Amino acid sequence: MSSAVDAGTREAGPDAPDVAALLEPMRREILAHCYRMTGSVHDAEDLVQETYLRAWRSYHGFENRSSLRTWLFRIATNACLTHLKGRPRRPLPTGLGAPAANAADEPHPQVGVSWVEPMPDEVLWGSGLDDPATRAISADSVRLAFVAALQHLNARQRAVLLLREVLAWHAREVAEALDMTVAGVNSTLQRARAKLARLDPDEAPQMPDGQRRRALLAAYMAAFEAYDIPAIVDLLAADVVWEMPPFPGWYSGAEQVGALIGTWCPAERAGDIRMVPTSANGQPVLALYMRSADGAHRAFHLQQITITDAGVAHVTVHFTPELFGRFGLPAVLEA
Numbered sequence: 001m002s003s004a005v006d007a008g009t010r011e012a013g014p015d016a017p018d019v020a021a022l023l024e025p026m027r028r029e030i031l032a033h034c035y036r037m038t039g040s041v042h043d044a045e046d047l048v049q050e051t052y053l054r055a056w057r058s059y060h061g062f063e064n065r066s067s068l069r070t071w072l073f074r075i076a077t078n079a080c081l082t083h084l085k086g087r088p089r090r091p092l093p094t095g096l097g098a099p100a101a102n103a104a105d106e107p108h109p110q111v112g113v114s115w116v117e118p119m120p121d122e123v124l125w126g127s128g129l130d131d132p133a134t135r136a137i138s139a140d141s142v143r144l145a146f147v148a149a150l151q152h153l154n155a156r157q158r159a160v161l162l163l164r165e166v167l168a169w170h171a172r173e174v175a176e177a178l179d180m181t182v183a184g185v186n187s188t189l190q191r192a193r194a195k196l197a198r199l200d201p202d203e204a205p206q207m208p209d210g211q212r213r214r215a216l217l218a219a220y221m222a223a224f225e226a227y228d229i230p231a232i233v234d235l236l237a238a239d240v241v242w243e244m245p246p247f248p249g250w251y252s253g254a255e256q257v258g259a260l261i262g263t264w265c266p267a268e269r270a271g272d273i274r275m276v277p278t279s280a281n282g283q284p285v286l287a288l289y290m291r292s293a294d295g296a297h298r299a300f301h302l303q304q305i306t307i308t309d310a311g312v313a314h315v316t317v318h319f320t321p322e323l324f325g326r327f328g329l330p331a332v333l334e335a
Helices: 002-011 019-038 041-061 068-084 121-125 144-150 155-166 171-178 182-199 210-225 229-235 254-264 321-327
Strands: 236-244 247-252 273-280 283-291 297-308 311-318
Touching: 019 041, 019 068, 019 121, 019 144, 019 155, 041 068, 068 155, 068 171, 121 273, 144 155, 144 182, 155 171, 155 182, 171 182, 210 229, 210 273, 210 283, 210 297, 210 311, 229 236, 229 254, 236 254, 247 254, 273 297, 283 321, 297 321
Parallel strands: 236 311
Antiparallel strands: 236 247, 273 283, 283 297, 297 311
């Protein structure tokens, strides 16, 4: 994409602004915005490309009536709205409305559903930005629970809420960007807030301090790699929630989760599982590799983990091995 913009800038003549250089610093913010709108890493990346193409093609009409950033977000938002027309929402299992499943029942995947995907931290923030205060994208604004809740709003409600609540635009700016009235923006925001409060009522959970969090995560990894079900259960919060798209069922309570793992996980003994730590949406992620018949450990699933003082409080297990590549992880671990 950037090469296309560079080429187009050169073709525009020696006095043309370097559009690519002007727009590039905002790429990660635009990616995060498109991800919040769609719940998909792949769709968000495609929409960033579309946004930057539209921006280059229309830059000659940009007359500084707003900031460059506002102008670019307006283009991105409308690209997302066009993309989302007629598309079903991306849920997580806990958002389907069914009660908690019974671990004794064999899980079956639900085909034909596109689920909310995790966004790798490396893609959102890159490396070397350890101080959250320096980040243009807050971790709370890309929490998986928040992004999943957004998918229950219609596309216009999502856009209004994100522009007003996350990007802090004035109602007049949103109205101009989305071709709405100010009254329409305000009423849409009110409905979106009310629905989101029911879907995602809690703010980001309080994490324990860094040392305790690292120790708990290390113990959790060790318990899985030893395939020690009682040790895993001990590390879970009593009211832990476990969900695992594309399986529509979700599970509540440490004993149920322990029974689920002990009954249906294909591991049999210590060494069958290996884990590699990474992160997404500002949360720890453990990439689980399962030993296959030939002895190789192959990509199996990604566990996205919420840790609180009570232990592991929520685990979203993404049974999508093709996502490993987006995290820069191999399909097969070396021995």
